[in-house]
Amino acid sequence: MVAEFERYIKENLKLSGGDLKLMLSVAVERIVRRKQLLLEEGEVCRHKIFICKGLLRTYRTREDGSEHVMMFSPETWWATDPESLNNQTPSLYYIDALEDSEVLLWTKKDFDMLCAQIPALKAYSEKLISINLNLGRQRIFSALSATAEEKYDEFVASYPNIFARIPLHMVASYLGVSLKTLSRIRQAQLKR
Amino acid sequence: MVAEFERYIKENLKLSGGDLKLMLSVAVERIVRRKQLLLEEGEVCRHKIFICKGLLRTYRTREDGSEHVMMFSPETWWATDPESLNNQTPSLYYIDALEDSEVLLWTKKDFDMLCAQIPALKAYSEKLISINLNLGRQRIFSALSATAEEKYDEFVASYPNIFARIPLHMVASYLGVSLKTLSRIRQAQLKR
DNA sequence: TAAAAATAGCGTCAAATGTCCGCATTTTAC
DNA sequence: GTAAAATGCGGACATTTGACGCTATTTTTA
Numbered sequence: 525m526v527a528e529f530e531r532y533i534k535e536n537l538k539l540s541g542g543d544l545k546l547m548l549s550v551a552v553e554r555i556v557r558r559k560q561l562l563l564e565e566g567e568v569c570r571h572k573i574f575i576c577k578g579l580l581r582t583y584r585t586r587e588d589g590s591e592h593v594m595m596f597s598p599e600t601w602w603a604t605d606p607e608s609l610n611n612q613t614p615s616l617y618y619i620d621a622l623e624d625s626e627v628l629l630w631t632k633k634d635f636d637m638l639c640a641q642i643p644a645l646k647a648y649s650e651k652l653i654s655i656n657l658n659l660g661r662q663r664i665f666s667a668l669s670a671t672a673e674e675k676y677d678e679f680v681a682s683y684p685n686i687f688a689r690i691p692l693h694m695v696a697s698y699l700g701v702s703l704k705t706l707s708r709i710r711q712a713q714l715k716r
Numbered sequence: 717m718v719a720e721f722e723r724y725i726k727e728n729l730k731l732s733g734g735d736l737k738l739m740l741s742v743a744v745e746r747i748v749r750r751k752q753l754l755l756e757e758g759e760v761c762r763h764k765i766f767i768c769k770g771l772l773r774t775y776r777t778r779e780d781g782s783e784h785v786m787m788f789s790p791e792t793w794w795a796t797d798p799e800s801l802n803n804q805t806p807s808l809y810y811i812d813a814l815e816d817s818e819v820l821l822w823t824k825k826d827f828d829m830l831c832a833q834i835p836a837l838k839a840y841s842e843k844l845i846s847i848n849l850n851l852g853r854q855r856i857f858s859a860l861s862a863t864a865e866e867k868y869d870e871f872v873a874s875y876p877n878i879f880a881r882i883p884l885h886m887v888a889s890y891l892g893v894s895l896k897t898l899s900r901i902r903q904a905q906l907k908r
Numbered sequence: 909t910a911a912a913a914a915t916a917g918c919g920t921c922a923a924a925t926g927t928c929c930g931c932a933t934t935t936t937a938c
Numbered sequence: 939g940t941a942a943a944a945t946g947c948g949g950a951c952a953t954t955t956g957a958c959g960c961t962a963t964t965t966t967t968a
Binding site: 909911912913914915917918919920921922925926927928931932933934935936937938 | 940941942943944947949950951952954956957958959960961962963964965966
């Protein structure tokens with residue numbers, strides 16, 4: 525499990541062997557089965573999660589029980605609820621596994637320590653935050669301005685790998701349209 | 717114009733007088749007339765903007781010319797395109813003034829220098845980024861799950877001050893609904 | 909101050925979307 | 939291996955939303 529993380533760090537962060545060892549020394553390996561929860565609404569988020577293998581989903585529910593997918597996190601991505609993690613406040617989100625997965629976990633305290641010790645990690649974290657900010661803006665713009673079909677095409681084009689691995693009703697949930705609408709779009713595209 | 721900024725800094729950042737002077741020494745004061753642009757699509761964003769007085773709008777257009785409001789920035793808020801500013805890439809956004817406004821400008825270079833010199837400013841910037849990230853998530857969730865009326869109510873409740881100062885068609889644009897839909901919602905609410 | 913532009917409401921019609929239902933197939937779990 | 943659950947399609951119908959055109963009022967600008 526650790527091998528994937530080492531490859532990721534070496535490719536993207538170019539840390540020294542010592543720094544890598546330091547990161548791993550405070551990481552917890554964990555295997556998550558499909559459908560298992562890593563974070564639940566109301567709970568304080570305890571970890572920063574790196575996905576070595578598998579696929580996680582972050583979602584939120586409404587009072588009526590409907591689920592709305594905020595994010596999919598496949599291997600070599602991260603997941604957490606930064607708001608809950610940073611402020612130690614109850615989370616609004618759920619994180620669960622869509623596939624049996626292997627993840628690494630860091631507590632906030634340990635990760636803060638790592639950032640303080642390893643400037644390159646701190647810099648990389650900031651870069652990831654800014655990428656997330658941009659992705660968020662792009663998604664908002666898309667939600668404001670695009671048709672359901674445009675959003676669907678955009679999703680398939682941007683995340684072909686993820687798309688192939690998740691049920692359509694979750695794609696619909698991520699896009700903010702009903703499964704019915706998604707079905708119609710796909711049906712119409714087939715006929716072309 | 718500088719008085720508003722000083723008050724803001726003292727309330728939120730508690731900088732020393734020297735640090736405040738340093739910030740002001742590299743800031744440029746500027747008056748922006750209503751409808752004037754501070755950033756245009758295709759241009760590289762040059763500044764971080766603090767609004768002392770007035771109201772700015774950040775928006776993006778589609779090929780068909782439609783405008784979609786990403787953000788309103790009233791006094792004591794900030795505006796910029798961080799993606800363009802940080803990477804020195806052409807921006808996708810426009811920033812213009814909805815009211816005659818007074819702003820302070822910093823170049824990326826100067827602001828980076830300030831962050832390096834003033835740890836409290838660096839920390840505050842990071843805090844603002846994380847707040848923005850959360851606001852973005854909240855808006856995405858709202859776009860995915862809320863009805864037009866719920867989004868409208870949420871906006872009025874969250875930003876009563878801004879709401880009273882902008883035309884309805886811009887509220888509609890911010891919410892991602894047509895002006896017609898917004899009219900209908902308001903009409904229905906009046907009848908209750 | 910007068911002309912022009914912006915703002916916002918309304919009616920009508922058409923298109924898009926959602927809900928509810930059942931059904932068939934595939935996948936999962938015990 | 940079998941029962942149960944998940945997945946996804948499709949029909950019928952109602953609702954929501956948008957597009958277009960028109961108008962009245964307010965605001966801006968010259």
